[in-house]
Amino acid sequence: xxxxxxxxxxxxxxxxxxxxxxxxxxxxxxxxxxxxxxxxxxxxxxxxxxxxxxxxxxxxxxxxxxxxxxxxxxxxxxxxxxxxxxxxxxxxxxxxxxxxxxxxxxxxxxxxxxxxxxxxxxxxxxxxxxxxxxxxxxxxxxxxxxxxxxxxxxxxxxxxxxxxxxxxxxxxxxxxxxxxxxxxxxxxxxxxxxxxxxxxxxxxxxxxxxxxxxxxxxxxxxxxxxxxxxxxxxxxxxxxxxxxxxxxxxxxxxxxxxxxxxxxxxxxxxxxxxxxxxxxxxxxxxxxxxxxxxxxxxxxxxxxxxxxxxxxxxxxxxxxxxxxxxxxxxxxxxxxxxxxx
Numbered sequence: 001x002x003x004x005x006x007x008x009x010x011x012x013x014x015x016x017x018x019x020x021x022x023x024x025x026x027x028x029x030x031x032x033x034x035x036x037x038x039x040x041x042x043x044x045x046x047x048x049x050x051x052x053x054x055x056x057x058x059x060x061x062x063x064x065x066x067x068x069x070x071x072x073x074x075x076x077x078x079x080x081x082x083x084x085x086x087x088x089x090x091x092x093x094x095x096x097x098x099x100x101x102x103x104x105x106x107x108x109x110x111x112x113x114x115x116x117x118x119x120x121x122x123x124x125x126x127x128x129x130x131x132x133x134x135x136x137x138x139x140x141x142x143x144x145x146x147x148x149x150x151x152x153x154x155x156x157x158x159x160x161x162x163x164x165x166x167x168x169x170x171x172x173x174x175x176x177x178x179x180x181x182x183x184x185x186x187x188x189x190x191x192x193x194x195x196x197x198x199x200x201x202x203x204x205x206x207x208x209x210x211x212x213x214x215x216x217x218x219x220x221x222x223x224x225x226x227x228x229x230x231x232x233x234x235x236x237x238x239x240x241x242x243x244x245x246x247x248x249x250x251x252x253x254x255x256x257x258x259x260x261x262x263x264x265x266x267x268x269x270x271x272x273x274x275x276x277x278x279x280x281x282x283x284x285x286x287x288x289x290x291x292x293x294x295x296x297x298x299x300x301x302x303x304x305x306x307x308x309x310x311x312x313x314x315x316x317x318x319x320x321x322x323x324x325x326x327x328x329x330x331x332x333x334x335x336x337x338x339x340x341x
Contacts (some may be wrong), residue, residue: 024135028116033179061092148172
């Protein structure tokens with residue numbers, strides 16, 4: 001028997017838009033954004049407005065139980081192809097036994113959507129394995145910081161707009177991994193763009209979101225790559241005076257990732273050629289390799305190893321280990337000074 005493939009957000013949305021519905025959806029995980037996107041699409045698109053009056057029900061986990069849900073799901077739609085039941089805050093449902101029995105033989109004309117946020121149902125539980133055989137089980141995971149620019153790019157592309165790498169990084173650094181807030185800010189940018197030029201630039205981000213196009217973590221990374229001591233110090237001083245614009249916790253992962261890859265680049269079979277280094281680092285875009293070529297000219301392999309060790313020390317201190325009172329701002333200055341000297 002072929003193993004069932006893991007459900008992804010994009011695959012689920014493709015099926016929904018093609019009107020290929022499953023009788024059961026368990027949507028669970030730490031990232032509420034994707035759960036809401038799927039549930040909202042089902043709520044707004046499966047039934048017509050007239051059909052929803054009799055065939056769409058939204059309930060909350062605290063107000064129902066598995067037995068009631070199973071009874072509701074066994075009903076048949078009235079003058080419609082489907083009935084839709086959306087269970088919000090399903091993490092408040094304690095016993096799932098009755099749903100296990102329903103999932104073994106679900107009614108094909110019912111679309112039951114269970115939204116279980118801020119955690120997951122143990123995949124070893126029978127209710128999950130049965131639901132996976134009959135429908136869709138989706139775990140919505142938090143995006144990591146390095147994944148945010150790609151999310152921003154895809155979000156805008158789907159809406160007919162483009163964004164450059166610097167602008168995407170500025171947005172990611174300023175807003176962070178709260179996808180609901182991030183998508184809201186991106187919608188704000190879309191409204192501000194003229195109809196004949198749907199391109200998000202650093203100037204647009206600065207004007208609409210309030211992020212400096214000159215003093216941000218993207219520019220700090222560029223200054224460090226090129227070993228521009230003056231510019232890097234300017235940015236760090238700006239961050240120190242304006243903590244909301246950038247902090248140690250914002251740029252530490254970005255810089256660590258760069259130097260970690262730079263260390264790998266030194267082991268490329270032919271590190272004198274951009275295409276060889278790009279292939280060795282498995283870079284998806286050619287523009288990124290130039291930073292590593294520049295980095296290998298400006299930093300020795302030994303220095304990079306020392307910088308990576310320093311990152312680990314600063315990261316530990318920022319979490320309070322062996323650090324009774326040094327502030328994050330002072331740790332940031334210490335790190336940047338060590339990198340550049």
